[in-house]
Amino acid sequence: MYADEKYHEQIHIESDSYGHCYEEIFGRFLDASVTEVHVEDSYIRSTHQACHCVSYIIMYSICQL
Secondary structure (H helix, E strand, O other): OOOOOOOOOOOOOOOOOOOOOHHHHHHHHOOOOOOOOOOOOOOOOOHHHHHHHHHHHHHHHHHOO
């Protein structure tokens, strides 16, 4: 989809909203050709938020094996 090019997208999610999953946000960019992803999220402030992000990355990585 965005092979060999840099892509930037900013997604605005309202404060205190819920129901936004990582699959919804990143899913369309992840396929077997992806070898590297950089995520900058200045709003991950709590341990549980970081754990959710890491869990998604691990789950996705395992599914690609």
